Structure formats: structure tokens, C-alpha cells
Amino acid sequence: MSDNKSLTPEQLAEFVLAFFQDSMPFNQALGFQIETVGDHEVQIRMPWNDKLMGNPVHKILHGGATAAILDTVGSVVALMYGIKQLKPDEVDEFKNTLANNGTIDMRVDYLRPGKGKEFIATATVIRRGRKLAVCRMELHNEEGQHIASGTGTYLVG
Template sequence: MSDNKNLTPEKLAEFVLEFFQHNMPFNKALGFQIETLEDHEVQIRMPWNDSLMGNPVHKILHGGATAAILDTVGSIVALMYGIKQLKSDEVDAFKDTLANNGTIDMRVDYLRPGKGQEFIATASVIRRGRKVAVCRMELHNEDGQHIASGTGTYLVG
């Protein structure tokens, strides 16, 4: 995406999603499947994999995998929310800040054991300013059981 001449918010959103999906080795190792929904909403699916097991006796998802998927969906949603708000003359400047974005703080509440064959993470923006966004994230299994919740603060500008 070196040619910024025809960069639109939609193309920037596609670039961000592609980057998180295909250029982040950790996300690939965890098996993240990033999907966009309507209006720049994002969900991440993560299939069960025995290498992600934190409790082999009960076959429960490791808390680190839970935190990683929540953090990733929070980051993406914070960026997508910002991209959605951009005016056409602001796209290039926003793209130039992407390398400096990151997690400032995150809290995870583990609500029940992570059992399931697939885990689905979603997030929403609680508040976003010029430089910082606060998001609320949730993780459910394929049966809709609420596994964990999180709140993340992200540097986004």
C-alpha cells in the first residue's frame, strides 16, 4: 500500500484487516479468522486447537489465547471506528500513524472455562478521542456461552 494517491477509507480498512489477518505471525499461529460485518464491525473466529489448551485435564482454552483474541479484536475495532470517521483528506495522515498504534491497557474478566470447538470475539467502541480509544470486548463459544469479557485502551492516532 505504498501508493497513497487513491487511498480511501474503504481501502485503508481493507489494508488494516489484511495486515492483522496475514502479516501478524502470532495471529496466524492462533488461527484467527477475521471477518468484517456491516458498518466496519469486526469479529474474530478462532477454532479449537489442542496447542491452545491451558488445562489438559478439562480441555480448556488457555487464558493467554483468550486475552490475545480479545486484545486483537479490540485493536481492530478501535482502528475501524477511526477509519469510518475519516474525511477523504485525512486518510493519508491516519495511515501514517498506524505503525505507532498499540494497546495501552487491557483487563480481562474470565467468566467461565473456555470450552468449545470455536471461539468468537466481538468488540465495540465505548469512547474514542483523537489519540485514544476505549473498547469493550466479548468472547463466546459456538453455542453462545459467554467465556470472557475485556476492556481495552488503545493508542489510535
């Protein structure tokens, strides 16, 4: 992408997805595969990895990995939702503020042990203002068992 040419909202959305998936070593270490599933929804898939085991006796996903995938899917959906709302003349300004975005607060409710071959995190925006977004996140395994839920507040403006 040329710095001299204005981006479209679609190009900015592609940039954000690539940034979270390909430019963050932690997300790469966890094996995140980020996908959009509609205008305002994002899902992240994470395959089982023995290095992410929190309980080796029962082969259960570590709570930190659970929190990380929920936080990431919340961050991405908050940004994607904002991008979809942009006017064409706001796209470049929004891209320039991406480095200032981040998690303000997050709560995770661990509902059952993280067992499975693959974990799928989804998120939706509950409310978004000019500077903050509140998102609801869920983590399921490949069988659809609900592992954890989260609510996050993100700085996005």
C-alpha cells in the same frame, strides 16, 4: 496499493484487516479469521486447537489465547471505527500512523472455562477521541456461552 495514489477509507480498512490477519505471525498461529459485521463492529473467529490448551485435563483454552483474541478484536475495532470517521484528506496520514498504534491498557474478566470447538470474539467502541479509543470485547463459544469479557484502551491517533 500504490504509494503515489491516495487511499480511500474502504481500501485502508481492507489493508488494516489484512495486516492483522495475514501479516502478524502470532495471529496466524492462533488461527484468527477477522470479519467486519457492520460499520463499527468486528468479530474474530478462532477454531479450537489443542496447542492452545491451558488445561489438558479438562481441555480448556489457555487464558493467554483468550486475552490475545480479545486484545486483537479491540485493536481492530478501534482502528476500523477511526477509519470510518476519516475525511478523504486524512486517510493517508492515518495510514502513516498505524505503526504507532497499540494497546495502552486492557482488563480481562474470565467468566467460565474456555470450552468449545470455535471461539468468537466481538468488540465495539465505547468512546473514541482523537488519540485514544476505549473498547468493550466479549468472547463466546460456538454455542453462545460467554467465556470472557474485556475492556481495552488503545492508542489510535
